Amino acid sequence: MDKINLCLAQISTRLGDVESNAKKHIERINESNADIVCFPELSLTGYMIKDIAFEIYDRCLKAIENIRKNIKKDQLAIIGSVIKNELKTINNGAFVIKGNEILGNVKKFYLPTYGLFEEMRYFTPAFPLKDLKVFEFKGINFGVIICEDAWHYEPVEALVRMGAQVIFCLSSSPIRGVNKAKKGKLLIEDQWEALIKAHSIINGIYFVFVNRVGPEDEEFFWGGSMVSSPRGEIIARCKKYEEDVINITIDVSEVEKSRRFSSFKIHQNSFHEILSKL
């Protein structure tokens, strides 16, 4: 089966209110007939949780368990959450739940710690050799990355070379530069669109960007979730500044077709040998 239905659940969450956020997840999942429902980064907890991050994992686990029981058997959901690892530190990550089963989790590789971001104060980064994972569902291979991971080449590139045809990118991109918006478009929105298209074109993949929307203390997340085809066309776009849900059917045979007339077939690994020494 080449076609699959995706649901971009662009939600607003309440900081630290895992229980009510989980309820919203269940509602969105139950309302949707999509095969895969994807939520934003840290969708269970909210993004700017600060020290709450250290105290919230048990509640996230309970919520995940609750969601697992409430999901249709032939449905898969990707949910942003705090994850505790074997070192007893925490990661910014996501759970992948299929029907009644928790397929696994993913963790963020690149933790932004500049400007308004301070993720390294709280989270441990994922280790590529251990944490890169490709999931299979209904004949489709996909990978999951988190926000800042898309601002680098390697996470997407590695997942694609491991077989991913679709990349889900859970995001909490805060608004800035409202004062300099051009024709209603923010610089950060333009930047994301460029990244999404570039990843799609270079790798011949569907790129599904699901961004958080709504306020958290000083910050505001702009939403505008979007999907790019393997040729780099934006084929779905959520509203900005408000909650939105978009369902879209993608045809992953396009992945193969797009790679016939693209440079994807060539991959010079030795570049990475040089990079690894720099």
Added chain:
Amino acid sequence: MSKHFLKSIPEELRVNVKEVVDYITLRLRHYILDYANRNKYVIGLSGGVDSSVTTYLAVKSLGPRNVHVLLLPSNSTPKQDIEDAYEVINFLNIPKENVAYIEIDEIVDEFSNMLGVKDSLGVGNIKARVRMIILHGYAHKVKGLVLGTGDKSEITIGYFTKYGDSGVDVLPIGDLYKTQVRQIAAEVRLPERIYIKPPSPALWQGQTAEGELGIDYLTLDRILYRKMELWMNDEEISKELNIPIATVEKITNMIKNSQHKRLPPEIFKIGFRSHGSDWRYPREWK
């Protein structure tokens, strides 16, 4: 009595008073002389343990001549508190010309009548804010800094008036729980009544902190200590201290609901670099 009181302080809340006093006075000197470039403190002295210990620390850091003390009683201030305040002033040898006594009722009534605010909490907040205005006006006159007298217990549960008693330049005892402030008062031998009497903001007659909170300060501090310093959750605290979970949860909610009082007002981010979000410079900025 003092010995008995000191013995009653549980180990985890006990501080090394000499170290703490030396440290705060060092920090105060640095703050006022090097950073603020001033040399006078202005303190609202109520005769309670917090303002008495703050005044003690101020005197210890720059001497009594550089400490200005304002007594700002209202109709809800117990007479005993005023006597206690004078006892502290004498104990610390603060010169008479550095002491001002200003009754605030007339000013408070003006506001209260003009606004039609008559309830005790509303009028109490006006009192706290009137005091703030007087303290800053006075500090302007003597080129001083207003020392806040809030302690960690009050700050943590939000037991203060926003822009009232929190409207100050620096909070020297803001990281000491009430019990620890009392321990300092006892060990530096401030008059006994100062640290034995039940703490009260005296914003209305008969108000006591413990009556309002429904819990004594020692218990509150044991809860707060476990929550803040030991990262314990409500259930663990309730079990360890044998306190009903509802009481611990009430405190947790007070902490959560008062977070807005401890932070500067929210600024909605619009540009690329905003105060509070990603424009971050140190307070001491040369």
